[in-house]
Each structure stands twice: as structure tokens, then as C-alpha cells.
Amino acid sequence: MRLPTIWGVLCRLWLAAALGLALAPSARAADLHQGVASCAGGICHASSQPLGNSGIRRDEYFIWQQRDPHARATATLGSERSRRIGAALGLDPQSAPQCLACHADAIAPAQRGERWLASDGIGCEVCHGGSERWLAEHSRPGLSLAQKAAMGMTATWQPEVRAALCLDCHQGDTSHPISHAMMAAGHPPLLFELDTFSALQPPHYDRDADYAERKGGADAARDWALGQALAADRLLGALAQGELGKGLMPELVYFDCEACHHPLTAGRWQSGRNAGTAPGTPPLADAPLYWLGLWLQVAAPEAAPDWHRQLLALQASTGQGHAALQLAARTARTQLQERLLPLLRERRLDPTQLKSLLRTIAGTGESVRGRDFLAAQQSAMAALVIGDALTQRGFPQSPAQRQATEALYAAVRERERFRPGDYQAALRRLRDSLP
8 A cells, every 4th residue: 555654644735725725526427326324334434443354444434524625625615715705706605506516516406315415515426426326236246347337436546537536626627617706706726736636635545455456556656647647638628629718818717827916026027938928928827738748758758849849839829819829729639638648558657767757856946937836836746746656666765855845845835925946945955865
């Protein structure tokens, strides 16, 4: 089983708390939802501690109820902060569809079983799928994963499926609208990284030998790269489809917040941040595309130059109009889906490559991204994830490396107090700590 170190968990929780993460995936409503109570039987998932006499822990409900922020996602809509956001937007957060889409098990009344409760928050079936067909069967010995999926159980054991669940709400789409208006009204900024979010959930399963045999072994580096690629795909899809706001630009939520929300001090603008566009052209929130490029430099160097050109073309298109932006997004998305995702699925980084990737991450402070808050967030999580991956392979982190990673998390703890110099210094510490 891969367990994050205590300090690693604390770093992740620190970041989540600082950003006010809701940690809510989307609902899957193909089948009747029986309600959380249907899973909470004492011989099923409601033990107060792991029993260890079967292939499951049996304390899954207890973990969800006591430690998982998903359990409180619906209750959050009644908080003072939610009421202020609702008042600014002219809606009631406890009944508005755009809020319930991510903060509740938002299914039609006809799909609610007798034990379904609106107050359950983001319960079991939001992630695992409506249990109408699999509730009585999923614990039957010998039942294959394919059979479970055929019964309507969501294949959360697959990292791509798990990432899609998280991204529905942590990046948004047409069914889970996340808008600049929501951000302006006070909604917490969005953030996503697959391995970090899997650790923050918190996990209610053990990645032991039995789990690995049935569902595949842990690979933090793979999950990190897949998460970046799928987040990039979501962004490119939204841009390619021309999802527009009410102004002359695509929805502002697709752009880097810090491009506009900063003190108007002289000399802040950086040449090259947005592929040579004029000062004042807001850059896209394209961090996942950038981090995917770093992975390619190490794992698939033959594909890295083309992807870098695509990223530059996408950035440049923001100063060329809607049509140019949509075309650049479609072109980049095609390359991502047809060439890069297959590479991500087939390539696993060995320890030498993982070390190279970590050194590449540590060197980003000297790049044009060295002042970006979005890049800083992702570098903190990436440094921890790749460090964990190396530990799994028998290369434990040194105290200096851990301290440097902690410094990265400290640098991004508060968005409003982000100081690029502190972030760059932490990256230098990380670089110097590596063999």
C-alpha cells in the first residue's frame, strides 16, 4: 500500500484548507441512487475501524462521515460564505442548480431511492454510480471488474475515470458551470492534481497486494501526468467549443487570475509569458498544458517540441480573436488525444527519469513561469508526488528535499500573499537538495 508520509499529508491538507477546496466530484445518475444509508450496514462499510478479514476495509462509511469533506458538501451551501456568494449572484445556493451540480447528489427525483437523502452531500453513489443494479451483487466473490462496470458501477479504480470525476467540478464543464462571476462573488479558486486529490479525499481503500492484483498497482507519477493531461483536455475542449462569457472574450474563468488581480506596479509585465503577445493580453490558465510539456521532456522527448509549439500557438492566439483561439485549441486537443494520451498510458518512468523530472520541476523557477502562482501551486504538488514516487521505488527523500518541498507549500499557502521570490528560493532549495 502507498501511504503518503505524515508531512506529505499535512502539506496537502494545508494547501486544501488555504484554498477552501470543496473536493466535490460530479454525480453519475444512470441508475437509481439508493442513498448512503444503503452502504452503511455494520457488516458492509460502517465499521468504526478496519476489520481486515476481507478484501475491503469495512470502515469506508466511517471515513467518509468523519474525515471526508465530501460528506459536508451540501451543508456548506448553508454557510455564511455561501449566503454571501448567493446574495451577490442573486440566487439561493441551497436550491440553485449551478450550486447543487457540484455540492450535492444532483439527480432527478425519479432516480432517488427510498433511503436517498438530500443532506447526504457527496455520498457513495456520486462517485461509484447509482447502485440500483450492483448494490446486492458487488461483494459477490469472483465478480470481475468488467461485470461490476456493466452493472453501472463507475470504474474509479482507473485513474482516467477518477480524474474525470474530479475535473467535472474542480475544473467545470457545461453541466457543472464554474464562472468568473462565481469567483468574483467569493467562490474559492479551483485547483486540481489527481494524486494529491486522491490523498486528500482521504482514501478509504488499501493499495495492498490484493488491491494491486485486482485493480493495478499504485503509480503516483503516472497519475500526476494523466491528471495534467486530462485537465489540459478539458481546458482545450472548452476553448475549442467557444464557450463564451457575456463580454468580448471567452469566459474569464479560463484565464490566469493573477494576470489582472495584482497591484499595478511598474515593471511587472514579463516578456514571453504569453508567446509574444502585447502587454495587457491576459494569459490563459494553461498550467496543465505547461506541466504536461515538462513530463514530455523526460518521458517522450521526441514529442516535446511539437507540444511546445502547440502551446505557443495557443498562447499567441489569445491576441488574435475568437476564431484563432478556437482553431489553436482544436489543433492542440487533437494532438493531445491522438498522440500524447497514448504515450501517457504506455510509458512508465523509471527512477532515473523520475529524478530527471524532479530536477526539471526544480529548474522552473528560472523560466518565464517562475513568477506564476498557478505554476507555483502545481510545482508544490508535483514535487511532493514525484518525491513519493521515488520513495516507492526505493529512493527516500532527504531531509533537505522534504524541507524544500515544505517551503514550496508555504509559498503558495495564501494566494493574496504570494511572493515570487520566496517561491523561486524554495525551488532553488529543492534543486540543491537533489543528488
